[in-house]
Amino acid sequence: MTETVPSLIPKSEPIDYSSTNNESQPLLTIRDLRVHFYTLRGTVYALEGVNLDVQKEETMGIVGETGCGKSITARAVLRLIDPPGKIVSGTVEFDGQELLNLHPKEMRRIRGKRISMIMQEPRMSLNPVIRVGNQVAETLLIHESDLSPSAARKKAEEMLQSVGIPDAGKMSKRYPHELSGGMAQRVMIAMMLVTRPKLLIADEPTSALDVTIQAQIIDLMNDLVHELQSSVMMISHDLGVVAETCDRVAVMYAGSVVEQGRVEDVLHNPRHPYTKGLLRTLPDNASENEDLYSIKGNVPSLFMPQQQCRFAPRCEFSQERCFQEIPGSYQVGNNHSAACFLHENGI
Ligand SMILES: Nc1ncnc2c1ncn2[C@@H]1O[C@H](COP(=O)(O)OP(=O)(O)OP(=O)(O)O)[C@@H](O)[C@H]1O
Ligand SMILES: [Mg+2]
Known part of the structure; x- marks a missing residue:
């Protein structure tokens, strides 16, 4: 754990996701989305405040380790969370319409027509x-x-x-x-x-296929979506796929988005310690004689509500307050944010 050093630079405020930004109206705006599963073994706090935007006509990638909440986020957008799961709070605005309050009949009209989802298998x-x-x-x-x-x-x-x-x-x-x-x-x-949907959610659409076919299918999907002037939410654990096909990317860790920005910024200039670690785990980033890097420690249990930075126990930069408070998201560049106290002191 590193000591907190007093700073003379004025502290920046975390992004206020509750204030509306009329300048750019994204196609999809997810705010403070929480999904919990009420299981016999206890409550699983699977999503603990997801904030995410998908702009019009863009491909937005979602990456993160297994179990971090990528599919649950996608399913919550379509209100396809089955019991014992429940969307506990949050808002999901699609093309100016709040989906979480819609009558089930209206929701059925949107599903498959204006928002479609391609599953893994x-x-x-x-x-x-x-x-x-x-x-x-x-x-x-x-x-x-x-x-x-x-x-x-x-x-x-x-x-x-x-x-x-x-x-x-x-x-x-x-x-x-x-x-x-x-x-x-x-x-x-x-x-x-x-049905010419405005938003296509693709949940690991090619992971069951071999590599050459994967590239062909993703290219084809992107060409068709481009023709329709639609947007894509592309879930993938493969950062290579994201780098090649997405405009922006959101990195998830244990139920929330920890970094979000343009692909070239996030992958070349990662600002959250978790993203940095994730990128170091890629074989391409290891030098010839170096063992493959892995992030120390384990993914946290989701049986506890979030009360601190969920990455803190594995983070080499963590400070005392990382174990006491949940960090907000800080602007770390143009259209680039990271949920880490390290960025409180400006970019
Ligand atoms: N039916 C369920 N009951 C209890 N917990 C669940 C259930 N479905 C999902 N979860 C919890 O939600 C978390 C997020 O699951 P999700 O399927 O979104 O992960 P993911 O990021 O898509 O992982 P993967 O890369 O393996 O597909 C899981 O870690 C799990 O704890
Ligand atoms: Mg999944």
């Missing part, structure tokens, strides 16, 4: 007993009631073609188990984009 989300062309067509029919079934089938076939499925007419008659993993993921992408 495509076959889990595809119905095994329906031909893939019909599944894409059905998605369209649910949201566009004036479309005839034959017009929906034609549109579905066109969409399957645009996601690079060869001989789409014939392939559309196949069942999910008759497709390779890569093809099934392309069908998923077709299904999620056929």
Whole structure:
């Protein structure tokens, strides 16, 4: 633990996420989002105040170790948290509309139509007993009631073609188990984009596929989203994927966002000790004779509500107050913030 050195530089205030900023209106604004799971073993304080923006027409990456809350954040946006989980507090504003207060019927209209989500394992989300062309067509029919079934089938076939499925007419008659993993993921992408959503949430969309296919699928997804002028929330544990495909990135640690900014700033000039550690763990950053770096200590238990910086026990810069208070987020550059007391004394 390092001693706190008194400073003459005026202290900066943490970002006030409750004040509205009318200058730029993001497509998605998540504020102080808390999700808890009431399990038999006790309460899991899984999300403890997530603050996150996704701008219009951008790809926002979400990274962090397993269990840090990436998928739960995505599912909470769509209000898909199942019991024993509960969204305890917070706001999720999408295109000017607060989602957490919406009537379930209105929420169903948004889900799949204006916000779509691609899951990690495509076959889990595809119905095994329906031909893939019909599944894409059905998605369209649910949201566009004036479309005839034959017009929906034609549109579905066109969409399957645009996601690079060869001989789409014939392939559309196949069942999910008759497709390779890569093809099934392309069908998923077709299904999620056929309604022209404004926001696509992709939760580790390619981690079940091999590396060459991964790159092809992500490129394809980005091209299509770009054409639609939509935004993407791209969840990935792979910083390489994020570096190549995202405009901005949010780094999560144990239930909150610890750093957020443009990809080049966060990855080349990380300002939160956790992000620094995470980047050092990459094989590319180790010199030839050096062992691979790992962040000392363990991920904290989420059975306790957050009362301090959850990274403090593993942090080489931690001070006494890091164990007593929760740090707010400080501006550390243009459009770049980090939740760490180190930045209290200015940039
Ligand atoms: N059904 C559940 N019951 C209890 N706790 C849960 C449940 N689902 C999630 N959690 C808790 O929420 C935390 C966040 O889970 P989440 O699935 O968002 O992690 P993640 O960051 O997506 O991890 P991964 O990279 O492995 O997908 C987990 O650590 C877990 O403690
Ligand atoms: Mg996950």
